[in-house]
Amino acid sequence: MLVGAWLPWVLLRPNRLAPGEALGLPLGWALLAAALALLPALFGHARRTWVWAGAALSLTLGLWLLGQQTQGALAGQPPFARASASSGAWLYLLGAGIAAFGAAQAWPQRRGLGWVWLLPAGGLAVAGHFGAWSVVVEAQSEGARWVQELGQHLRLVGTALGLATLLGTPLAVWGAGRPRVAAAALGLSSGLQTLPSLALLGLLIAPLSALADAVPALRAAGLSGIGVPPALTALTLYALLPVVRGGLLGLQGVPAGVLDAARGMGMTQVQRLWRVQAPLALPLWLGGLRQASVLLIGVAAVAALIGAGGLGTYIFKGLQSAASDLILLGAVPAALLAIGVDAGLRRLEGWLGARLGRAG
Known part of the structure; x- marks a missing residue:
């Protein structure tokens, strides 16, 4: 200072x-x-x-x-x-x-x-x-366009997180009692996350374009090699690892004695999953969702390079024109959004953990 x-x-x-x-x-x-x-x-x-x-x-x-x-x-x-x-x-x-x-x-x-x-x-x-601060001046000049890009950023993150949850949760449940399945799921999702985000977006352009050409119905529905479809595909693949890992850690961390007690009460496997394992695994599973959310907020900015929109539009526009104010207009809200989501979900994790601890 x-x-x-x-x-x-x-x-x-x-x-x-x-x-x-x-x-x-x-x-x-x-x-x-x-x-x-x-x-x-x-x-x-x-x-x-x-x-x-x-x-x-x-x-x-x-x-x-x-x-x-x-x-x-x-x-x-x-x-x-x-x-x-x-x-x-x-x-x-x-x-x-x-x-x-x-x-x-x-x-x-x-x-x-x-x-x-x-x-x-x-x-x-x-x-x-x-x-009079230049960042505020640029924000006022953008106006409704900035709000539109912020909404698009949130839609990309929310949709990708929902798709990753729909795919990752069944994988975690399937692999919780099967070490080979768990290792395969973690290995595949880890391998996907090692790919640079820009490279993954580029790799998706050709197959999605070919699929859209081969199936006219998909093209009519909006599938193409650029824009939102490849961005959502890449973001979903990136979010799989924390979602699967969080689910596996939560389900595998349920004490064996608790499961034996539930089995002794006559609960079926499905009942044990929904009434015992899932509630006890929820804090760790939320931890995986928190990590996935923060990751997606940052990676979604790269999606602007292929026309998917979002706050990354201002970051790359500022880089192209050497306008630092435009970069801040995209980077600062994204950072604040990530901090806010992380803090909110972390508090929810702590609250659920404390409540389950009192219940136990």
């Missing part, structure tokens, strides 16, 4: 593609930012309160300065000018965020305070304080 206070804070460019001029913080603001950055280091040994307070104040000040400096940089500039965050802003905000998160984790009884800084940050966003 201390270094970030003195590095360039804003990059002013005459348009989206042109090189820009790096602008630093005014001396007074740089000194204040540096002082807040030093606060946890100087007094953190005495009280954890200082660590968290200094980090939270640094993060709030950094966000405020980002909006303030981008607004000031664009004053008197033409409409096509862009003011983006430079290395100093990113380094300062990253350091403050890590410090706030670490302090909250080390302070379990008040861990909720780790997210209090979201309140002023949200207030600044609602007030339009970041309206």
Whole structure:
């Protein structure tokens, strides 16, 4: 954080593609930012309160300065000018965020305070304080198109996860009591996941195109070598390994004594599966679904290269035109989406595990 206070804070460019001029913080603001950055280091040994307070104040000040400096940089500039965050802003905000998160984790009884800084940050966003930041400008210009691509990204991930669950769950159930079947299922799914995502998408173009040409009904239904069909096929294959592995670990981890008790009560094999094994295996199975979901959110971005849409559209458009703002417009929402899904499913896993533990 201390270094970030003195590095360039804003990059002013005459348009989206042109090189820009790096602008630093005014001396007074740089000194204040540096002082807040030093606060946890100087007094953190005495009280954890200082660590968290200094980090939270640094993060709030950094966000405020980002909006303030981008607004000031664009004053008197033409409409096509862009003011983006430079290395100093990113380094300062990253350091403050890590410090706030670490302090909250080390302070379990008040861990909720780790997210209090979201309140002023949200207030600044609602007030339009970041309206001059280039990423926000690009998001406003894209508007409905960005929402459409986000929806397409979610559809790709959700559909592929559903297909992988429909395929992987029966494989896990079949292989739970058959070591050879389990080894074959894990070996095949592991082999598929070793293929690079871009290579797998390329390999699917020829066979799917040939299948569409051979069966006109499939072509009429929308099957082709590019677009959504090969993307869904590749994403489903990628998600098989965590789904199958999670199901196998959960089913094989059910204690033998529990199964013997269920067998002694006269339960059939199907009844043992649905009433005993499946509920006890659910937390580990959800762990596999969580891993598959996070994996798919990232891999789905590559599907934009074959015309399947999604947030990857902005990532590759930004790479082609060297526009970092467009890259952030696709990469940051995808990362936040993955973090949110992971956190939500992880909490559900913990809740189910605790409930089953109490029931046991």
